[in-house]
Amino acid sequence: xxxxxxxxxxxxxxxxxxxxxxxxxxxxxxxxxxxxxxxxxxxxxxxxxxxxxxxxxxxxxxxxxxxxxxxxxxxxxxxxxxxxxxxxxxxxxxxxxxxxxxxxxxxxxxxxxxxxxxxxxxx
Amino acid sequence: xxxxxxxxxxxxxxxxxxxxxxxxxxxxxxxxxxxxxxxxxxxxxxxxxxxxxxxxxxxxxxxxxxxxxxxxxxxxxxxxxxxxxxxxxxxxxxxxxxxxxxxxxxxxxxxxxxxxxxxxxxxxxxxxxxxxxxxxxxxxxxxxxxxxxxxxxxxxxxxxxxxxxxxxxxxxxxxxxxxxxxxxxxxxxxxxxxxxxxxxxxxxxxxxxxxxxxxxxxxxxxxxxxxxxxxxxxxxxxxxxxxxxxxxxxxxxxxxxxxxxxxxxxxxxxxxxxxxxxxxxxxxxxxxxxxxxxxxxxxxxxxxxxxxxxxxxxxxxxxxxxxxxxxxxxxxxxxxxxxxxxxxxxxxxxxxxxxxxxxxxxxxxxxxxxxxxxxxxxxxxxxxxxxxxxxxxxxxxxxxxxxxxxxxxxxxxxxxxxxxx
Numbered sequence: 001x002x003x004x005x006x007x008x009x010x011x012x013x014x015x016x017x018x019x020x021x022x023x024x025x026x027x028x029x030x031x032x033x034x035x036x037x038x039x040x041x042x043x044x045x046x047x048x049x050x051x052x053x054x055x056x057x058x059x060x061x062x063x064x065x066x067x068x069x070x071x072x073x074x075x076x077x078x079x080x081x082x083x084x085x086x087x088x089x090x091x092x093x094x095x096x097x098x099x100x101x102x103x104x105x106x107x108x109x110x111x112x113x114x115x116x117x118x119x120x121x122x123x
Numbered sequence: 124x125x126x127x128x129x130x131x132x133x134x135x136x137x138x139x140x141x142x143x144x145x146x147x148x149x150x151x152x153x154x155x156x157x158x159x160x161x162x163x164x165x166x167x168x169x170x171x172x173x174x175x176x177x178x179x180x181x182x183x184x185x186x187x188x189x190x191x192x193x194x195x196x197x198x199x200x201x202x203x204x205x206x207x208x209x210x211x212x213x214x215x216x217x218x219x220x221x222x223x224x225x226x227x228x229x230x231x232x233x234x235x236x237x238x239x240x241x242x243x244x245x246x247x248x249x250x251x252x253x254x255x256x257x258x259x260x261x262x263x264x265x266x267x268x269x270x271x272x273x274x275x276x277x278x279x280x281x282x283x284x285x286x287x288x289x290x291x292x293x294x295x296x297x298x299x300x301x302x303x304x305x306x307x308x309x310x311x312x313x314x315x316x317x318x319x320x321x322x323x324x325x326x327x328x329x330x331x332x333x334x335x336x337x338x339x340x341x342x343x344x345x346x347x348x349x350x351x352x353x354x355x356x357x358x359x360x361x362x363x364x365x366x367x368x369x370x371x372x373x374x375x376x377x378x379x380x381x382x383x384x385x386x387x388x389x390x391x392x393x394x395x396x397x398x399x400x401x402x403x404x405x406x407x408x409x410x411x412x413x414x415x416x417x418x419x420x421x422x423x424x425x426x427x428x429x430x431x432x433x434x435x436x437x438x439x440x441x442x443x444x445x446x447x448x449x450x451x452x453x454x455x456x457x458x459x460x461x462x463x464x465x466x467x468x469x470x471x472x473x474x475x476x477x478x479x480x481x482x483x484x485x486x487x488x489x490x491x492x493x494x495x496x497x498x499x500x501x502x503x504x505x506x507x508x509x510x511x512x513x514x515x516x517x518x519x520x521x522x523x524x525x526x527x528x529x530x531x532x533x534x535x536x537x538x539x540x541x542x543x544x
Contacts, residue, residue, distance in 0.1 A: 060465065062202075063397050063400065
């Protein structure tokens, strides 16, 4: 499980682990709690091009539908098949086994720090 | 990501509520987080059990002006617990309105769709409060607690309307209407082990509990000296056996904890409004604001039997009900589909053939009112209003799930029925 304080965040409640030119993306524990039990996850195809801020996947709970936004412009390197098979991983380990996609990018847009995101959630 | 909750939660004993789990957000609301408004309540009304829910790790939602628990961690686990063991629900937000007096029964015969004068003391009846035009103001459970005394339980969001209508409609009868909602708490214990747990709870005395039939109620007591009065009803909104316990708010926390302690070894869990909604949906029970509303005739919702057209005298809505809805009025059906992607409230429906979408008929033929991936059945289910031509079980229908057409078919309600024992 990633160190939450080292991650970047978006206002759409996603976390991003930056490693070189690869961004690993998931949703935060806050988002997972708000959704409730996740029962269905749809992720983009590996190799597809994604644009920052566009919808690239869906996360459904019994009561809600959440959308996954690409946080960066880039190409999908990997989609977490384990989460597609076991959507409950999003609830049980949102920062670890519940990661969703890995995207290669060229430039990183401005993202929120842990403190900035914590302040956003506290509002 | 963004989320939007479009599946509201249920509210009443055998009757629902128009409030949404997610007040203010709809499926088109793409700002986040939309699912709940837990930590910064815009509403001030708290259940007498609020502190217990906080201690139990509940997440909360604004529900008809109340902060009520959505779940205590896992709505799916709570759902399964009610189907296999038991769940404890706080329904203290419900409206409790008494109609009392020598002509209380006649007043209700006039005010409501059913023939309440025909029920015995100790009996309960599901009923409707209709508009003059035959629409549904609210669905209700009415308990006859004495010869001249009835308890009308209304959805939280409709409590004020129901109380006002009952006062107006009973004006010419010898009876009084009292809205006691603020002085009554409601705890429901639901599930196959509910009876066992309730009968073992310390200091809960309910004479005749073992013989209490479905949709009957009787008085009981609670406390070391039997100091708290209970009204115990074998009713519910989950499709399981269970009981609803009306009592003073002052005693609610003590009863909740006694039941949780008694049921701990039997699989009893605290259950929130999210699981209540999926439970009632599987059981095919309508939810006010979704399946029911002021523009819905009872017969469209499959509730024609609730309207006692044969009763003597006039009642509000009779003329409109006798005339019936327009010939092209849509009717409520169940839908089932495969996969995991559920159609949800407000999603449009299109005619289908066995080979796919009927491109000759591009206009929607219906709309979903409630939908979810059924936790018990494992596939998506929905309730929907469709044109009569598409309402027969087996009819193929396509659900527009955010731009994708998902094949489904009409099934009879309920989706889930417990085994009788």
